[in-house]
Amino acid sequence: MKYLDKNQNPFFIDGKSKAFIWDDTRAFLAVARLGTLTAAAELLQVGIATLSRRVERLENALGAPLFIRLQSGYQLTEEGRGLVEKAETIEQAVFSLLSSGFNKSTEISGKVRLATTENLANEIILPALPEFQSKFPELAIELVTDTQLANLHRHDADLAIRMVRPTQGHVTFRQIGRLEFGLYDGKNKTNAEINLETKFVMWDEQYRHLPGGEWVEKQLRGRLPSLTVTSLASMIAATQAGLGLAVLPHFIAQKAGLSCIRSDMGIEQPIYLVIQADLAHSRRVRTVADFLVDVINKNQSIFERGE
Incomplete structure (x- = not known):
């Protein structure tokens, strides 16, 4: 196991309880993605002071500053940039754990509304969809490819593949390709x-x-x-x-x-996976999100060279 902090403790362990503190990881990622405490606090629905304490607690545990505090917002340090990918790995593991539930036999069903560009839908997503639907026959996909950008905050879609970094709305996102x-x-x-x-x-x-x-x-x-x-x-x-x-x-x-x-x-141009924050732990939404991450990853060479 690769240890991340100066005391050889897994990222992130509280010194007293030795318990995993997921909230500190979430706080770090939210600030890294949105650039300000105000926007990150709104996303996580916590107070600014609470969010600031969580970031500082993580910095103290790792023994390194993760952000440069500027008047205009928070900017990642070199140590912070190096930590983003590791934190996103933890995020995906937690989401996967929460979405799996305790009853593995429970069928994943319902509707998931996905917004993306027509070209990505036609050339990349749709060809991979038959195999996905054979694994999850009770899960229905509603595909939105309108030229007008779907507003996830207004619940126009549950999740989206976007080429523009979200700057507002109650959403969680990460870059999954380019x-x-x-x-x-x-x-x-x-x-x-x-x-x-x-x-x-x-x-x-x-x-x-x-x-x-x-x-x-x-x-x-x-x-x-x-x-x-x-x-x-x-x-x-x-x-x-x-x-x-x-x-x-x-x-x-x-x-x-x-x-x-x-x-x-x-x-x-970066490719972002964007999810409504209140649906981030939904099994059906996480299942579709995992499918999209896998499809984009498998086609990255095509996105880079067109071959």
Whole structure:
């Protein structure tokens, strides 16, 4: 067993009772993910003073500062960043224990509403769903792929796969993968030269924050793009039609038969699993969450290279 604190005690053990204190781990992860005591306290539904004490207790046990306290919020130290993955492993183990219950023979049943993007649903999740449903025939999945972002806090969905880090709402989340991007053309060009005559297809102004938006703007140098779009499907169709180059996820662009001009652009997007906080211990929700983590993990090479 790998020990984590200076006294060779498992993470995290109270000095008097020698009892596992899960709340301190939860406090650490909530602050690490949300960046402020206020947001983390709201998520965990505890007072700010209580949350602060739990973080300090964990720091004292490990003998290292986990956060830099700034006026704008809490920033992870090097020790804190190194602890996140270990803490998430403990989190998953606890969730698995709580969701398993004492009666193993109890059938997992009911409905789980999952929100995600249409491309992830069609290309990654749906092909893996038949095997999952054969194991859990009484568990029904409601798939939401609307372009409008589902609001978990408003109970539009029970859990979601998102490409944007949640900043509000009563949810718990963690990164489970990453999506990498390349520069694509509709023609068979492997080394297209980019110059002032190069045409680009890019996101409409309201979506310029999406991956590739800033990169394309730098290449345009004040020029207008040949076309702006508001959907990924339109961007792919425009690139196929030869209207310009576009920055696209590898696994989607290659599936569409586009030609990769630049594969290693250093542009990537995290993939987050987001769950309603009050459903985090639900057996049916945790079962679907575990399935999604496994599917994303198995397809990580496709997300990185499109192969």
